[in-house]
Amino acid sequence: MKPFVIPICSILFLLCAGLSSCQQSEDYPKQHKALKKALVLTTTAPVYSFTKNITGDAASVENLLPSGTDPHEYSLTPEDMLKLSRAQIIIINGAGLEKWLDKIISSQLKKKPIVVDSASGVHIIDNDPHIWLSPRNAMIQVKNIRDALIEADPANSETYRKNADLYIERLKTLDREIMENTSALRKKEFVSLHSAFIYFAKDYGLRQAAVIQEYPEKEPTPGHIAEVITIIRKNNIKVIFSEPMVSHKIVKTIAKDLELQVYILDTLERGDLYPDWYEERMRANLETLRTALNQ
Ligand SMILES: [Zn+2]
Incomplete structure (x- = not known):
């Protein structure tokens, strides 16, 4: 650009x-x-x-x-x-x-x-x-x-x-x-919209099993989507994480076809500007993970 x-x-x-x-x-x-x-x-x-x-x-x-x-x-x-x-x-x-x-x-x-x-x-x-x-x-x-x-x-x-x-x-x-709560989660694998949670997963014993978008802002290829679906089935994944302010047709389609629940996990990329914002959003993500990965 x-x-x-x-x-x-x-x-x-x-x-x-x-x-x-x-x-x-x-x-x-x-x-x-x-x-x-x-x-x-x-x-x-x-x-x-x-x-x-x-x-x-x-x-x-x-x-x-x-x-x-x-x-x-x-x-x-x-x-x-x-x-x-x-x-x-x-x-x-x-x-x-x-x-x-x-x-x-x-x-x-x-x-x-x-x-x-x-x-x-x-x-x-x-x-x-x-x-x-x-x-x-x-x-x-x-x-x-x-x-x-x-x-x-x-x-x-x-x-x-x-x-x-x-x-x-x-x-x-x-x-x-985060450490206390993530170590108690029943499921440790998740699928997210774009590859944002590798550092989080690595530090807290979780695994980003697949991402829908190979590259941010780019449409995934059919071959990549097929791979994601195989991973979801193989790992018995029941939830998929989308992002705030993003409406993604592919997420909805995959979720519908595989009967997955969609939750919003914030990558903290499009945020508001105030001092406590980072901690607030990280805690909100933790709550989402507790709900989504304890089923
Ligand atoms: Zn990003």
């Missing part, structure tokens, strides 16, 4: 406009202080949750993708280009998720922001970017984001460190809850 490019002169104009408003605000100390806060731009909803819990009010955090947007394929809008040009720090999920952003950052931004790869140090399986679905990976992401913020904005290092510690404790509690 071809990204939208806005002329450099309009970026320059807006940057100049921003600068003059900085100068004007010197008479208004409160306003000036707000403008001096670092602008941190995140790419996805989980990364937004992680970052916002670390910064609290110490930095302005904005997310590049609007709620409900698929992060696998994305075309930047003129507003996105403005956000990118204003950001001092851009925090990406990494693991190959934001391929659509890499070129823009390296070639089209005049002032180069600090780019933080939150996946650094996470063991990546088969180029799969869905690392956030395991809270154990999320903890690594949080530590990477914390360290990058401390380096970029040392004046607030104590806040970032303290907030990150508290958030990591919450993620540890979430990890324990």
Whole structure:
């Protein structure tokens, strides 16, 4: 997909406009202080949750993708280009998720922001970017984001460190809850819409037996569907997991033909933007798994 490019002169104009408003605000100390806060731009909803819990009010955090947007394929809008040009720090999920952003950052931004790869140090399986679905990976992401913020904005290092510690404790509690509940599940195998739950399954003793879509956003081939049906029959699988905001004809057809129940499991890709969102959605997924895999 071809990204939208806005002329450099309009970026320059807006940057100049921003600068003059900085100068004007010197008479208004409160306003000036707000403008001096670092602008941190995140790419996805989980990364937004992680970052916002670390910064609290110490930095302005904005997310590049609007709620409900698929992060696998994305075309930047003129507003996105403005956000990118204003950001001092851009925090990406990494693991190959934001391929659509890499070129823009390296070639089209005049002032180069600090780019933080939150996946650094996470063991990546088969180029799969869905690392956030395991809270154990999320903890690594949080530590990477914390360290990058401390380096970029040392004046607030104590806040970032303290907030990150508290958030990591919450993620540890979430990890324990998932571990206790998944180990008690009667069934350990599942079929999902697209391959998003490998990290989650690996860390909590489950198995993603098959996926309907071989590649996100692409129609599966008849041969692949035939394979999925064989796996479902062979493993005596009774449920199939679809995703929020996605209506998939093939899921409905397979479910009807094989008499499977359809449940919604959130890949946390198209989420809302607030600090507790990640934990809330992970707990909702756990409840769904308890219902679906205990039959
Ligand atoms: Zn995905």
